Amino acid sequence: MYWCACALLFSGVWSVSPPVPDQLSLSGTWTLSSHDGALVLPAEVPGCVHSALLREGLIQDPYFRFNDVSYRWIALENWTYSTTFTASAQLRGKQEVELVFDGVDTVASITLNGNLVGKTDNMFRRYDFSIRELLKEADNLLQVQFLSPVVYASERSRAHQSYRVPPECPPDVQKGECHVNFIRKEQSSFSWDWGPSFPTVGLWRSVRLEAFDTLQLQQLSYLPLYNGSGSQWELQVELLVDAVRTTGVQVAFSMSELDLEQAFQTQFLSGRTKKTFTFHIKKNSQVKLWWPSGHGDQPFYMLSVRVFGDGFLMLNRDVKQVFFRTVELIQEPIPGSPGLLSIITASTIIKTKGCQLESPGSTHAFQNRSPPCHLKNLLRSAVDANMNALRVWGGGVYEQDLFYDMCDDMGIMVWQDFMFACAMYPTEADFIQTVREEVVQQVGRLKSHPSIIIWSGNNENEAALATNWFNISTPQRPVYVKDYVTLYVDNIRKIVLKEDPSRPFLVSSPTNGVESEREGLLGLDHVPWTRFASEYGFQSWPSFSTLQPVSVKEDWSFGSNFSSHRQHHENGNQQMLQQAALHFHLPNSTDPLRRFTDTLYITQVMQAQCVKAQTEFYRSSRSQIVGGKGHTMGALYWQLNDIWPAPSWSSLEFGGKWKMLHYFARSFFAPLLPVSVEDDGALVIYAVSDLNVDLKLRVVVTVHSWANLDPVCSRTSDLQVVPGSSAVALYKQPVAALLAGCGRCTRLTCLLTFHLEDGAGSQRGSDNYHFLSSPREAVGLQRANITVKVQQDGAGFSVTLQSSSVAAFVWLDVGNIPGRFSSNGFLMLSRNKTVGFEAWRPTSAAELSRSLTVTTLRDVY
């Protein structure tokens, strides 16, 4: 390969219209049949069997009541998808015709006109087959015969004789299927502790024929590489090409904004070849960088790629957005500290923003029912809550391109797991082989996205082995450690480091990083006061409007069969109430429905408070090390969203409605935030800043009585410098001393609010509060008389509240009208308050007024 000046190629020749390879989409309506032909129905591709049955009215809503159990039979059946198509003479006249499946879920034999063209065993791979010789003009019959994924997994497990590969089955409470670790399929589809068992079957991505005479581009990816010592940006562009025969070509690249125009002479060998081209960016100083949300913009450059053979244009791609950014995982020992400092930096500055996890990556248990607008809404909700990072969790799927495109555009950093979760995995040759292909393909597909900042080998498998979740005896342990290293280190890590030198790779999430590696990859000490909290959380129930469509009246109590059926976490419902009972009076209305909806509410209050407390603790720890611990540089709570209406750790309900936690996240992830910590009777208030500028700030602490809307007294700290990206303690005082100077207050009768202000007395950042006792002990809290008024306000709506007394956790709910408030679940410490409502479909002030309910803590007992 050599560089040549090809100005000529860039002028004139491009106007020749290129011979575009012929494509024939085979997506659309296929025929689906059960193994004995008893059921024959139309089925959409992309899609799955469940969706097809639902569409034809052959099953009810799978999320309704106990239908997850009623519809177990679907995944125990063998299904066949078939279609017929016509192949034009033009298409058949091409030198090569490939049959391409972007996603097959999962175990299938594919035949064309009765000839076996291939077999599949991995949902996460793209498959293509050379089929030119098998085509005829009309009535080509393409069949995909699926084997039950549940039966397949169980057979593979039975064939694995030498030792067990746990967990054999999920806990009974999950009502799921067994041995999911033996099939390369979305692991949560066999059930999870927040999700249903719907082992899907089907063609879940598009299907097509691609016909060409010489070359076909399979993949175009790029990596910007920053050479720190030379202050040089390089761009590596990689072409994956299928060639009918060995072909000499010129490959020309241009990125006009950075004055990049280069061409290379090269050849593609017969078959599939990958070629990498590297350029130095000359206008280094002008390169505009991609920044995470809240730290800057997400600029990009357009890259054009043309491939010429013998004077004519063979390939022409001119829309590839190229983003420049760097990312680094810093794991340096801190003197005198047992841990390591872990900071993720992007675009050369330290990134520490509160972040959060993505659960199943998708908005539905059935991938194809996740429409793009849901995805957009999901990511918009994350950014609106001041999140700048998500983890794509290892029990779900590698997300669709659109997801990463949106993350690129919105500045969301993605912690990308490989799809292995909470289990040991087999390491037979064919299993390793299909995983290797999966990893090569997925890294190739995803590595151009700046949003992905880190790869991780699996979810929690290090923790599972290190803390022996599966009761593996000591003599047996080396077998599992060996399998672990084989899969994640010797295979996955090796491939990732080779295919993508631009990002850090962690063997597991969570992990102690290099410290784990020193301990033989199985870190033992998962301290809560961590350098980076990649997972923590607490459960809650979704709101009534989300449950109502999937339940009936007899289900509407916390003790109903339905309520226990939906709870997939052992003792989950009891745990929520036990925790809530520590801090709140549990709902005891004599009206059963009211008592149920109040209980849903109290679980959301408890969840919001729990995650708030933990996140604020982490954020306040960013600048301090106590006894070697602290310096917490990231917080990703579990979990962002739900894939069905059920209790879980999520902050967004199925359908996208914000739980109280999500409103709280908007505050506790704010770029500038006051945080209180009480330690041994002493109150400390920090200013936590993720800003890039230094500020001079003070704290204003106000003491309120639970019994009266008028504040009791207030205290102000001195002005102090709060450097950008730091947490500074601005106020310290024993609570007793604070209250002593403040009239009749006690820990039971009063609470504190506080905010930051600058030297001019203007408030900076949001308000926060500090309880001096559990709210269940609060003395003087009245049942407030709150009146509300909804008005149209420009494109949105405003809700004005007037309250007769102090109210806690004021919750506004407009049922199933989609949208969100500007603030919710707040403390009402003034007579009046106005919040906005952003509707996600057309509505009116009258409709909102009719649907609006207000619940406060004092209303539930």
Ligand SMILES: *[C@@H]1O[C@H](CO)[C@@H](O)[C@H](O)[C@H]1NC(C)=O
């Ligand atoms: C599905 O196919 C497998 C393999 O051919 C067979 O053993 C099994 O009995 C079939 N299941 C049903 C329900 O027909």
Ligand SMILES: *[C@@H]1O[C@H](CO)[C@@H](O)[C@H](O)[C@H]1NC(C)=O
């Ligand atoms: C970085 O640039 C310097 C100076 O141009 C060069 O010597 C060095 O080899 C480069 N390093 C890498 C990894 O490309």
Ligand SMILES: *[C@@H]1O[C@H](CO)[C@@H](O)[C@H](O)[C@H]1NC(C)=O
């Ligand atoms: C764990 O395994 C040991 C034998 O190795 C057995 O005695 C014990 O009952 C097992 N515990 C559980 C919880 O399965």
Ligand SMILES: *[C@@H]1O[C@H](CO)[C@@H](O)[C@H](O)[C@H]1NC(C)=O
């Ligand atoms: C709850 O489920 C149990 C066991 O299936 C059943 O016996 C009982 O009748 C159910 N109760 C109600 C109220 O449906």
Ligand SMILES: *[C@@H]1O[C@H](CO)[C@@H](O)[C@H](O)[C@H]1NC(C)=O
């Ligand atoms: C609640 O407040 C409204 C408006 O302030 C008033 O009209 C109404 O009588 C009050 N209701 C009760 C029960 O006090």
Ligand SMILES: *[C@@H]1O[C@H](CO)[C@@H](O)[C@H](O)[C@H]1NC(C)=O
């Ligand atoms: C609260 O709103 C009411 C009605 O709009 C108004 O009369 C009252 O003055 C307001 N009170 C305060 C303290 O702003």
Ligand SMILES: *[C@@H]1O[C@H](CO)[C@@H](O)[C@H](O)[C@H]1NC(C)=O
């Ligand atoms: C509910 O609990 C509260 C607080 O314990 C108590 O004062 C009230 O009487 C109870 N109400 C009912 C209906 O039991």
